[in-house]
Amino acid sequence: MTKTTEKNQQKRELSKEKIRVAALNQFSKKGLFATRIHDIAMEANISQGLLYRYYPSKDDIFIDLIDDALDKINEASYYVYNLDMKAKEKISLTLTELYKTIDTSESFRQTCSLIAQAMNSTAIPPKAQEILNEKRDIPYEIFAKIMEQGQEENTIVDGNPLDLAILFWSTINGLAIFNTTRPLPCRLPDKGFIESMFFK
Structure with missing residues (x-):
């Protein structure tokens, strides 16, 4: 070249x-x-x-943004899953990194908001809906496996692993969207409070 x-x-x-x-x-x-x-x-x-x-068209930009965002979060989820460490450490590391990202990256907060809008709309481009259907549940499934690993290690609370993964990601997405709706990023709840929902 x-x-x-x-x-x-x-x-x-x-x-x-x-x-x-x-x-x-x-x-x-x-x-x-x-x-x-x-x-x-x-x-x-x-x-x-x-x-x-x-x-x-603007639809093509929208589709590209959704596709790219889901690919990135899925790639990051697989990365964490494959780390050679205990489940509790994986979750703590993920929370630390996500807190940092929510705090410093407006584009991350906006992306969480965009995906939430897309998931709640029946009038998005069909290709975007197809991408959402194919990719949106992957982080939940991966973190369910991490929760299950932690339960086997006796460090994660009892309960359905998928339910725990849903709680984990819903909390993170909620914090990101909450910050997006404020003029300036807000102070996040203490990370230990979230960890206490999952750790024994």
Whole structure:
């Protein structure tokens, strides 16, 4: 790859990322249907013509954001699951990292809000619904296995492992969405309080 080709590729990636960041901000605040392509282009500081070179429609941006977000959380969940450590340590590490991310990443908070909106809507693009149906439950299933591992190690409370995983992710998503609906990130509850719901 020549330097010019590499530079052009970097420029294209930068433009695409600007579109994605702007669209995430617009979608998380206004929802899919109230957001216009013009709004996204204005926020990304690019022309609508250039935006259309990357995405044929706002639905395509929405689908890309949902797909990418679910892939990232699923990849992170598999990573934690495969760590060579006790379940209690896996959960504690995950909470620490998620707390840090909720506290510092507006895009993470917005993404949690976007996915929650998408899951509660019957009027999203069919491809987005297909992606949600295929990928949204994977973190719950993986963390159910971690909860089960912890129960076998006698460090995690009794109960249905999937129920515990649902409680875990619902708590995290709720905290992220709560912070998204406030002008500034709020202080999160003490991490130990959440751990106490799961640890013996």
